[in-house]
Amino acid sequence: DAGITQSPRYKITETGRQVTLMCHQTWSHSYMFWYRQDLGHGLRLIYYSAAADITDKGEVPDGYVVSRSKTENFPLTLESATRSQTSVYFCASRDRSYGYTFGSGTRLTVV
Amino acid sequence: GESVGLHLPTLSVQEGDNSIINCAYSNSASDYFIWYKQESGKGPQFIIDIRSNMDKRQGQRVTVLLNKTVKHLSLQIAATQPGDSAVYFCAELSRGNAGNMLTFGGGTRLMVKP
Known part of the structure; x- marks a missing residue:
């Protein structure tokens, strides 16, 4: 199916563990983004990518790593998860206009 | 589904x-704005956009108004329906060294009473 999909939908992990959130889009959009959504903060940009092999930091990049070896995939890795990274994570892609399309989100709980 | 926020401003209609x-x-340099709707357990969904050279744009049951003088944006929903219950975000496009990026507002929860 065409669209942008995130996996897993829900994840519980322990403090200190590495966890990777997946994002896949079928449109070949150049730009992809990772946001986190927390109470009182709205959507905050973690990392973005302008094309394959091109990534850059957003507003809150600390503790996260991204890669973009293929245009369609943009995984987000928490190298050593902390409780402050408990959040809902949204991936988005952008076409040549400025419209962003979001995935359904991953709810991550770090215990 | 995910809880978007328990402390959001709430509008009940x-x-x-x-x-x-x-x-x-x-x-004040932002020249493009978007309204998004986010239902419980889902990602934000595009509703309507407006460029800074306009002060009003209409869609189906929705109208966006832009007042650049006071840097204010509004979303009007006509004949609100229960399916309109959601959190609504505005976003502004900023052009900087990192390219064109959307910055999101904190959101408003709309609750529709039957």
Whole structure:
């Protein structure tokens, strides 16, 4: 199916563990983004990518790593998860206009 | 589903009434704005956009108004329906060294009473 999909939908992990959130889009959009959504903060940009092999930091990049070896995939890795990274994570892609399309989100709980 | 936020500003309206959701943006140089709707357990969904050379744009049951003088954006929903219940975000496009990026407001929760 065409669209942008995130996996897993829900994840519980322990403090200190590495966890990777997946994002896949079928449109070949150049730009992809990772946001986190927390109470009182709205959507905050973690990392973005302008094309394959091109990534850059957003507003809150600390503790996260991204890669973009293929245009369609943009995984987000928490190298050593902390409780402050408990959040809902949204991936988005952008076409040549400025419209962003979001995935359904991953709810991550770090215990 | 995911809880978007328990402390969001909330607008409660009666079904069939019109709703007005407001947003103040920060960057006077922003030249493109979008309204998103986020239902419980889902990602934000595009509703309507407007460029800074316009002050009004209409869609189906929705109208966006832009007042650049006071950096204010509003979303009007006509004949509000229960399916309109969601959190609404405004976003502004800023052009900087990192390219064109959307910055999102904190959101407003719309509750429609049947």
